[in-house]
Amino acid sequence: MRRRAFLARSGALAGGCAATSVVGGGRSEGKPSSYTILAGTKYATEVFVRKAGDGPTALVVGGMHGDEPSGYRAASDVAKWRIDGGTLVVLPKANRVAIRKSRREGANGDLNRQFPVGENPETTLARAIWNVVSRHDPDVVFDLHSSIGIYGYHQSSVGQMIWPTDVGDASEYAKRTAERLNDDAVPWYMPFHAYRRGDGLEGSSPMLMHKVAGDLEKPGYIVETTKFLLDFDTRVRWTKRATADLLSRHGIERRENR
Template identity: 70%
Template sequence: MRRRAFLAAAGALSVGGLSASIANSRLAVQTPPDPAYTILSGTKHETEVFVRNRGDGPTALVVGGMHGDEKSGYRAATAITRWQVSGGTLVVLPKANQAAIRANRREGENGDLNRKFPTGETPETELARAIWGVVSRHDPDVLLDLHRSIGIYGYHESSVGQVIWPTDAGRASDHAKRTAERLNDAVVPWSMPLHEFRLGGEITGSRPMLVHKFAGDLGRPGYIFETTAFLLDLGTRVRWTKRAAEELLSHHGIERRRNS
C-alpha cells in the first residue's frame, strides 16, 4: 500500500492530544501550523515538534534522537529547529526518543525504536505511532533521519558511519551522492581519508525502520545520515550533520537563510 492510500488507512492514529486523521492533517497543511506542538503530552515520551512555515513550497521533516545515545543526531536536529528557511515548510522532531535520551541509551523500554515501523502496517508502539502521526499530519515531501555510528562502514564490523542512505524514490540517490561529494570537499580534512562520506544502498522498505516505512508506504525521497564517533569529537559530528542536512534540504527546495 503506497502514498496517499496508506495515509488514509492510518488516519485513526492518536498523536498525544492531537487527532492524526487525514482530514485534520489536510487542514493542518492548508492552515499554517503553530511554531511548535507536543506529542504524547503528559507521558515519559512527551516531546516537541517545531515548524517553520514560509508559504508555498515543499515540506521537509527532520528527525533526531531515535536512538538516545546518538547525541550528534539530536543536537544537530535541535540546532535545525532554529533555522529560518526562504520558502516551504521545515518540520523538526529533534528528540524523538526522550526516555532513551535521558538515560543516554540506544534503546528505550520497548527496545529499539527504529525497529518499530513495519512497512504496510501500523507502527508497533505508542511512541512509534505518534512519530508516524507527525508524518501523517505534515505529509512531507522528504524525510531526513539523523544518526551516529560507532565505526566506519566497510572498515569496522557492523558499523555504518560516514554514509548517506537514500530511498529508491525520485533523485534521492543522486542527491545523496552529490551531498557526500560536497561534504568530502568542504568539511572532511584531506588527512582523514577514512572519514570520507559514501553513498549507501537504496532504501526500499524492506526493514521496519522509519525511513524504510517512508519509502515503502509513501514512495518518497528520504535519507538516513550516519556520521561516526571514531576519531571524531561531538562538536565535529554535529557540524558535519548540520551541513549534510543543509545540503540535502537544499536539493529538495528548502533553502536555509544564512543568517540563521
C-alpha cells in the same frame, strides 16, 4: 486511492498523537511554531514547524536512539534554522526515554525497528511519530544518526554514510551531497572519514526511512556520522552540513541569520 495515501491516512487513524495547540508564529522571521506529541506521558516531546510561504515540506527527525547525541543535537539546531521558502518540520528528540538514559533503546526496545512497512507502527511512540509524518505529508524526510565506527572498516558500523530511499532523485542527491561534504568539510588527511552513498532503501526493514520509502514512496535520507576519532562538535557540524545541502537540493534553502 493510492496505496501511500491510504497508509498515511491509516496511520493518522491509529492514534497515539496527543498534541497540544500550536503556539508561536509560523513566519520565518520569528520563532517556529510548536506542538507536543504524547503530552502528559513520559514520551512527551516537541515538534517544531517553520513556515516561509509556498514551497516543499521537509521533516527532520533526530533522537531515535538515545545514545547518539550528535544526531539529536544537530536536529535541535536545525529546528532553529530560518528558511527562504517552504515548510521545515523538526522532531529533534524522538525518543525522550532513551535520551534521558543515554541508551540506544527506550522502554519498548529499539524505536527504529517499530515501523513495519504496510502495517501500523507497533508502539504508542512509533505511532505518534508516524502521525507527525501523516499530519505534515512531507516531500522529503531526514533521520539523523551517529555510529560508533565507519561503514566497511568497523564491524556492524554504518558511519560516514548517507542512505537514500530508492525514490526519485534521492540516490543521486545523496551522492552529490557526499561529494560536497568530502570537498568542503572532511579534511584531506582523514580519507577514511569520507562520506559515501549507501544502497537505496526500498522498504525491506521495519525502520522509519524504509516505511517512508515503502508506504509513502517519498525521498528520504538516513545521515550517519561516525564517533570514531571525531569530537562532538565536528559530528554535529558535519551532520548539519549534510542536512542543509540535501534540503537545498529539495528546494528548501537555509537562510543565514542576519
